Amino acid sequence: NDELLKEINEQFPSTRAVNTLNLDVLTLKVDPIVRKKVPVKVNNKVTYKNGFRLIGAIAVSPDSVFVSGPQKNVAEIDSVYTETVLLDLLEDNISEKVNIIVPQMAGISVSNKTITASWVVKEIAQKEFEIPVQVINKPSGVIIKIIPNRVKIKVDVTLDHFNDITANDFEIFCDYDERNTDENFMIAHLRKKTEWVEHIELATQKIDFLIFKE
Secondary structure, three states: OHHHHHHHHOOOOOOOOOOOOOOOOOOOOOOOEEEEEEEEEOOEEEEEOOOEEEOOOOEEEOOEEEEEEEHHHHHOOOOEEEOOEEEEEEOOOEEEEEEEEOOOOOOOEEOOOEEEEEEOEEEEEEEEEEEEEEEEOOOOOEEEEEEOOEEEEEEEEEHHHHHHOOHHHEEEEEEHHHOEOOOOEEEEEEEEOOOOEEEEEEOOOEEEEEEEEO
């Protein structure tokens, strides 16, 4: 009783106090304890050696954990974060065991204390191509002249696939139905047919056009 009395009095201002308790009837309002699976997000500050880059996303294992605690608090948690990983001038693959930060909320616990974060790092080189521009949804009975009819692209590709990438891996097209009729231009869209390219830059996306009757 003394311990419970102390806990209750801590909830009151100093001008009031509970001296005795009648435990014949004691009503407690308890928030249900629940469990929810949430993703783990890696806090990181990483730099890469010149010419090297992270390939894909950081791999996290496990990529999600269970948080448990009072229903009201668990409902506010959509993800958990790790402590910050600091890595400088990466040029090789690396894996790090990282501590999970437990949310600072009453009664919250996390199923895992750590995760493993992995970086796949490869050397990158750049290639350039000129890709012909196609027009889709072109109406019948007209000839459409586009300017330019070829667009230069720059692509970043890993060295191990450098010789595998060709101009045939890319398509550039404009949709006639989405043309700007006030200024007579269309927007170039790029479609790639390979997963080995890390970044693509188009020299231009604005394609002017002229229409002639056949």
